[in-house]
Amino acid sequence: MAELAKIGAVAVDRRRFGRVALVHDWLASYAGSERVVEQILKLWPDAELFSVVDYFPEELRADVLRGKRATTSFIQKLPRARTAFRLYLPLMPLAVEQFDLSGFDLVISSSHAVAKGVITGPNQVHVSYVHSPIRYAWDLQHQYLAQARKLRGPKSWVARAALHYMRIWDMRTANGVDEFVANSAFVGRRIRKIYGRSAQVVYPPVDVERFAPTGRARGDFYLTASRMVPYKRIPLLVEAFSKMPDRHLVVIGDGPDFETVRELAGPNISVLGYQPSNVLIDYMQRARAFVFAAEEDFGISVVEAQACGTPVIAYGRGGALETVIDSGDPRFGTGLFFYEQSVEAIVDTIKRFEARAPFDGEVCRLHAARFSAARFRQEFLGVVERAVERYPTALLTFEHRATAEAR
Incomplete structure (x- = not known):
């Protein structure tokens, strides 16, 4: 009898898929893409893990990665890789191509940069879950160059040449993917424009059980929480609330823009920096509304806030259009x-929010339940099963290997 792994309502026939490799860009923190890796490992706990570098927080490794350590690339051993591995982005295509995956039947890549570029053969099925094509090489190139202060001069041309090479490589490696899965319809549209391929949408997993209402009274403050990188536009939110001194904004998170945010913050803005998840959840449960100014591919924090029964005031582009009603x-x-x-648009929307009837926290909660981890596992497993069924040569390989192992 085939060995089954039961994950909630999902039963996975492990031997049905043969040997499974899971490839992730880099393991350095526990963010949205790592939550996808976590759920994929729940479906395929015996999968072998590959990553350009692995500096994952040790205190989370047992729970999130099932104690696994990734097979890493040569970048892991380069100078300053632990703190500045992103500087080696031009080397990452070469690095990821060096992973020998020839002994695996099913390859799953979790990709927002280079993971989808692993080399696979005709007797392997490659399913790629794309969080986003490489943003800074495609539609965000000019924004990236401006933020890096590389719009002119020799360094600018070196950066532009490197990004040009990344685009050529990124398009070529799309041919090695049998099935694309997008984390939103917005990303699916980008996949279509860049790779000329269709993608099924499977929204990423959100821990809606942990982010839940408490029934306590709402506080008289607004909340934003994010890593403080330029495209998140946290300084913009701070500027907007500085124009509304009678309204209180709480800011949670850290990153390159932290000092800018702290300098802009007036007395009505509390900049708390990084906070553990229990503190973040407490603020989400009590906030009047969650405010979000980024054009995000999906935006997990937006769904987490709704899971707490908290309405969202968001920039109406990108993934927010799929997660907020x-x-x-x-x-x-x-x-x-x-x-x-813009400051004016945010101020106007805050005033519109306060002028209308209150939102129903239960409606927010029920809407967020559509993005649960159990739903992700069931939908993603279905995509992989259908991909395997479409490639009979690979399926035959799986069956022969299972028969040989049973003897």
Whole structure:
């Protein structure tokens, strides 16, 4: 009898898929893409893990990665790799191509940079879960160059040449993927424009059980929480609330923009920096609304806030259009959109939010339940099963190997 791994309502026939390799770009923190890796390992706990570098927090390794250590690339041993591995991005295509995956039947890549570029053969099935094509090489190139102060001069041309090479490599390696899976319809559209391929949408997993309402009274403050990198636009939110001194904004997170945010913050803005998850959840449960100014591919924090029964005020582009319901009737909505990343648009939307009837926390909660981890596992497993069924040569290899192992 085939060995089954039961994950909630999902039963996975492990031998049905043969040997499984899971390839992730880099393991350095526990963020949205690592949550996807966590759930894939729950489906295939025997999968072997590969990553360009592995500096994953040791205190989380047992729970998130099932204690696994990734097979890493030569970049792991390069100078300053632990603190500045992203500087080696031009070497990452070469690095990921050196992984020998020839002994695996099913290859799953979790990719927002280079993981989808692993080399596979005709008797292997490669399913790639794409969090985003390489943003800074494609539609965000000019923004990236401006932020890095490389718009002119020799360094600019070196950076532009490197990104040009990354685009050529990224397009070529799309041919090695049998099935693309996008984390949102927004990313699916980018996959279509860049690779000329269709992608099934499987929204990433959100821990809606942990992010839950408590029934306590709401506080008189707004909340934003994010890593403080330029495209998240946290300084913009701080500037907007500085124009509304009678409203209180709480800011949670750290990153390159932290000092800028702290300098801009007036007395009505509390900049708390990094906070552990229990503190973040407490603020989400009590906030009047969660405010989000980024054009995000999906935006897990937006769903986490709704899971706490908290409405969202978000920039109306990208993944937020798929995760927030801006309804004319507040009984059926979960938030409001603003359509310009400007101080004026944010101020106007805050005023519109306060002028309308309160949002129903239970509606927010029920909407967020659509993005649960159990739903992710079931949908992603279905995509992989259908991909395997489409390639009979690979399927025959799986069956022969299972028969040989049983003897």
